[in-house]
Amino acid sequence: MTYVAEEYEVCKSIVSQADPLLRSFTAFMSEHKPKQWLILATGSSANAALSVKYYMEKVAGISIEIQEPFNFVHYEKVKPSVDLVLAISQSGHSFSTIEAIKKVQKEGKVPSIALTANLDSPITQHADQVVEIQCGVEKVGFVTKGFTATVLTAMLMGVKAGIALGNLGEEEAKQEITKLAALIEQIPGIIAKTEAFYTKHAAELVGGERFAAIGYGPTVGTAKECETKFTETVRVPTHGFELEAYMHGPYLEVDDSHMLFFIQTDSVLKERSERLKQYMLPYTSHCFTISQSAAADDKTLGLDIAMDEWMSPLVMVIPFQILSYRIATGKGIDLGVRIFDDFDKVLKSKV
Numbered sequence: 001m002t003y004v005a006e007e008y009e010v011c012k013s014i015v016s017q018a019d020p021l022l023r024s025f026t027a028f029m030s031e032h033k034p035k036q037w038l039i040l041a042t043g044s045s046a047n048a049a050l051s052v053k054y055y056m057e058k059v060a061g062i063s064i065e066i067q068e069p070f071n072f073v074h075y076e077k078v079k080p081s082v083d084l085v086l087a088i089s090q091s092g093h094s095f096s097t098i099e100a101i102k103k104v105q106k107e108g109k110v111p112s113i114a115l116t117a118n119l120d121s122p123i124t125q126h127a128d129q130v131v132e133i134q135c136g137v138e139k140v141g142f143v144t145k146g147f148t149a150t151v152l153t154a155m156l157m158g159v160k161a162g163i164a165l166g167n168l169g170e171e172e173a174k175q176e177i178t179k180l181a182a183l184i185e186q187i188p189g190i191i192a193k194t195e196a197f198y199t200k201h202a203a204e205l206v207g208g209e210r211f212a213a214i215g216y217g218p219t220v221g222t223a224k225e226c227e228t229k230f231t232e233t234v235r236v237p238t239h240g241f242e243l244e245a246y247m248h249g250p251y252l253e254v255d256d257s258h259m260l261f262f263i264q265t266d267s268v269l270k271e272r273s274e275r276l277k278q279y280m281l282p283y284t285s286h287c288f289t290i291s292q293s294a295a296a297d298d299k300t301l302g303l304d305i306a307m308d309e310w311m312s313p314l315v316m317v318i319p320f321q322i323l324s325y326r327i328a329t330g331k332g333i334d335l336g337v338r339i340f341d342d343f344d345k346v347l348k349s350k351v
Helices: 002-016 023-032 044-060 069-075 095-107 145-164 170-184 187-206 217-233 270-280 318-330 343-347
Strands: 036-040 063-067 084-088 112-116 129-132 210-215 238-242 258-264 287-291 300-302
Touching: 002 145, 002 170, 002 187, 002 318, 023 129, 023 145, 036 044, 036 095, 044 063, 044 084, 044 145, 044 217, 063 069, 069 095, 084 095, 095 112, 112 145, 145 170, 187 300, 187 318, 210 217, 217 238, 217 258, 217 318, 258 270, 270 287
Parallel strands: 036 063, 036 084, 084 112, 112 129, 210 238, 210 258, 258 287, 287 300
Antiparallel strands: none
């Protein structure tokens, strides 16, 4: 929760320093002109990549493929069309991501960029360029402000790439950054609204035995981060789904022990999401909505803010960060007590 409270100032600082922070990156884009990007990321970094994919593609005029680095190392090939690899690891210690960069350099010799919060980490030794996520090193293992800072930094990279690649004019780029800055100003209000929402529904939420978050478009990454955060902290089965994928099988397991979060932005798909929610209500009374709009009913957390749908993951994730903490502690879980403490040592998932 300390890191959630810091997100507002961290994001303001990142936007204010966008030009110097991304000056070398912009020059790199101007030199190489990459249009086919491969993003290598796992865990929350992969969720962040999924959250920013559509925005970056739109503003930069590029195409992005996202791969899990472990699978990429063992089964994939570097496609001839790929002209840039972006490796995301907040800690900079992800073994599989580092190995994936090595593979790219060996097989494809494709230019690579590491996006990390730790400039002293091993990943920086294997990329052609490093972009810093200016959020500091999080000492708590449940990535929080680092997730939001990663999303914001990647969005700003998209804007700068858009200028370098000729997809955005200078004025258009300024407008994008102004919209991001305005969205950041909504963070304190989102935190307050989420805290009030949890207080109202605490008993019901704490009693949850299973959770699912259902999003569409850019908020699929938000749903997947809900899955990651809840499984890390609340420690009950939790899944994040794309709207239509959920309707092709997973809905069949629902009973009244399930709690469903419908993530709704002002999109053409909002009506379909609402129809699904109304259909599911007779099977589980625990249907909640995290909405960009004002609350339509008691179980909707209405953020009531204007935002570009493609930018929405920057702030739509914050309610799930807060709820994961509140529900976990409400269940009596002490998140300060480390579990599986020898996991990385035994499985060697971090260097």
